[in-house]
Amino acid sequence: MSDSDYYCVVLAGGFGTRLWPLSRKGLPKQFLDFNGDGTTLLKTTVARMSKIVPKENIIVSTNLDFYEDVLTQLPDLDPLQILREPAMKGTAPSIMLAAYHIRDINPNASVVVVPSDLVIMDEEPYEKTICDGLDFVSRNDGLLTVGIRPTRPETRFGYIQADDTQVDGMNKVRAFTEKPEEEFAKVFVESGEFFWNSGILMWNVNSFIGIAGECLPDLEAQFNVIYDSTHNRDARRSLLYSVYEAFPRISIDYAVLEKSDKVYMTTGNFHWNDIESWDLLYDYCRKDENGNVTGTGNSQTYNCKGNMVLCNNGKKLIVADGLENYLVVETEDVLVICPRNKEVDFKKYLNDARVRFGERYS
Numbered sequence: 001m002s003d004s005d006y007y008c009v010v011l012a013g014g015f016g017t018r019l020w021p022l023s024r025k026g027l028p029k030q031f032l033d034f035n036g037d038g039t040t041l042l043k044t045t046v047a048r049m050s051k052i053v054p055k056e057n058i059i060v061s062t063n064l065d066f067y068e069d070v071l072t073q074l075p076d077l078d079p080l081q082i083l084r085e086p087a088m089k090g091t092a093p094s095i096m097l098a099a100y101h102i103r104d105i106n107p108n109a110s111v112v113v114v115p116s117d118l119v120i121m122d123e124e125p126y127e128k129t130i131c132d133g134l135d136f137v138s139r140n141d142g143l144l145t146v147g148i149r150p151t152r153p154e155t156r157f158g159y160i161q162a163d164d165t166q167v168d169g170m171n172k173v174r175a176f177t178e179k180p181e182e183e184f185a186k187v188f189v190e191s192g193e194f195f196w197n198s199g200i201l202m203w204n205v206n207s208f209i210g211i212a213g214e215c216l217p218d219l220e221a222q223f224n225v226i227y228d229s230t231h232n233r234d235a236r237r238s239l240l241y242s243v244y245e246a247f248p249r250i251s252i253d254y255a256v257l258e259k260s261d262k263v264y265m266t267t268g269n270f271h272w273n274d275i276e277s278w279d280l281l282y283d284y285c286r287k288d289e290n291g292n293v294t295g296t297g298n299s300q301t302y303n304c305k306g307n308m309v310l311c312n313n314g315k316k317l318i319v320a321d322g323l324e325n326y327l328v329v330e331t332e333d334v335l336v337i338c339p340r341n342k343e344v345d346f347k348k349y350l351n352d353a354r355v356r357f358g359e360r361y362s
Contacts, residue, residue, distance in 0.1 A: 006053040006134050007109045009098040012042055012070060012116040013063040013085055018277050020350045021334035022312055025362050029275060030116040031069050032312075035286050036295040041275065042073055042116045048123065049114065052130050057109075059083050059102065060116075061094050086244040092255040093247045095201075096212055096219055097240070100227045103205040110138040111208070113201045119284045121271035129268045133202040136170055142262040143211060144170060144202040147195025148272045153185035156276050156342065158197035158253065161188075162265050170264040176253055195265065198272055201252065207262075215256045219247060278327050279342050282308055297330070308340055334361055 016029035023029035030042040042060075049058055055076070061083045062070050070082050083101055085094050095113055102109045112130050120126045133144050147160045158179060163172040176197065180188065188194035203211075213220035226239045257263050275281050285293040290305045297311025299318040306325040311318050320328060327340040338344050353361045 003054060004057070005106060005108045005110060005138070007057040007059065007102050007106070007111045008049045008053045009083075009095065009102070009111060009113045010042070010045055010049065010058065010060045010116050011091065011094065011113065012060050013066065013088060013094060014117075015088075016117065016275075017350055018346050019275070019281060020346050021331045021336055021361065022310065022329055024331075025359075027069065028066075031066070031073060034281065034284070034295055034310075036297075040073060041119075042070070045114060045116045045118065046074055046077075048120060048126070049112075051123070052127055053112070056081070059098055061085065061098050063088055086241045087247075088249070089244065089247045090249045090255075091252040092212075092216065092250045093219060093244070095252050096209075096216070096223060099203075099205050099208050099212070100223045103209065104227055107205065110134045110204045111202065113203075115199045115274070117275045118199065119271075119273040119275060121273075123270075125270040126268070129266060129270065130200075130202070133266055136168055136264075136266070137202045137204045137207065140168055140170075140264075141207045141210075142167070142203075142264050143208060143257065143260065145173065145257070145263065145265045146198040146200040146202075146268040147265045148198050148268050150189045150194065150196050153182055153189045154196065155179060155182050155185050156280075157274060159185075159188050159194045160197050160265050161194050167264060170266050173257075173263040173265050176258050178253070195267065196272070197253070198268055199274065200268070201257075211260050211262055212256050215259045222247075277342060278308065278344070278346070279340055282340060306340070 012030050014028060015025055016023040019029045022032060031040055033040055046058060059081055060070050064084045064086055067082060067084050071079065083098055102111060112134060129146060137144050145160060147162060156179060159177045160173055161175040163174040165172040222243050226236050273280060273283060275284060282293060285295055287293050292301050292304055293308040297318065299309045299311065301309060302321040304320050304323045307320065307323050309318050309320050309328045311330040316330060318328060318330060325340050327338055329336045
């Protein structure tokens with residue numbers, strides 16, 4: 001299989017409410033410049049994947065509402081490389097849509113699916129992991145995940161339990177566990193059998209459609225109709241828009257990976273982080289000599305250590321004195337001041353605001 005048969009799907013359709021109030025319905029985290037240097041998680045992801053697969057083989061899957069944002073951030077991408085989901089229905093429908101779309105272009109394609117909000121620090125071992133994985137799925141009937149050896153009992157990540165059984169050097173997956181309680185996370189880490197679920201998935205288009213179809217026969221039937229060879233692009237789009245809203249909202253992990261016996265795992269020996277919360281974002285951002293993050297907006301800090309002080313409206317100066325390990329975030333309509341730690345529940349803040357004020361601050 002040549003490199004021309006390698007494709008990448010970048011998932012860029014989520015809202016990222018855990019980084020509220022910067023990440024909003026109108027402009028979620030993958031489009032934000034957290035370091036104030038013009039880079040975004042989406043731009044960085046596409047640039048990283050361009051070193052592995054031909055740039056023309058990168059497909060960005062996003063919500064219909066974010067189509068213009070993707071075009072603006074990635075002007076070198078052909079608009080046909082942006083796959084627009086008519087509604088947010090989770091990763092299972094969106095990845096199935098991408099699989100049918102790519103198979104229509106290249107029926108021999110092997111694909112890596114990556115979230116747009118991952119932070120990868122060691123690019124050389126990352127590239128090797130992806131290239132080896134694409135080679136594996138091009139020769140084997142199965143789905144390949146990437147597991148990260150855990151460094152702590154993290155409760156915000158999903159876990160993969162690896163089996164000793166191997167196929168072509170890749171371990172079979174025994175089980176998936178979604179965001180366990182801390183006591184279970186400790187057991188997982190101590191056992192040595194569990195890995196963080198990186199969210200990276202690889203497959204050959206024909207294998208994936210066959211396996212996903214066994215788990216989601218109703219969706220397979222709908223996509224088979226949409227991608228019937230007699231339909232042109234406009235007819236397909238019309239059919240897709242007419243049925244997509246009725247699709248179930250379901251993740252690929254729950255719908256397919258947890259149910260199939262053809263799932264394998266390779267270990268990613270690179271520094272990986274999933275920007276799931278403000279304290280995880282803190283690790284990603286550039287800091288001053290006192291460990292303060294002040295990448296966006298104008299701010300002045302005095303006697304401060306380990307804080308994130310961010311303003312994205314460009315109109316106000318934030319002055320902080322005597323704070324340690326705090327988060328100060330200001331937008332046009334929301335100001336949040338709270339400790340910077342994983343115990344802070346931003347989804348609760350947002351849900352409470354919705355109860356009191358409707359969608360005004362979403």
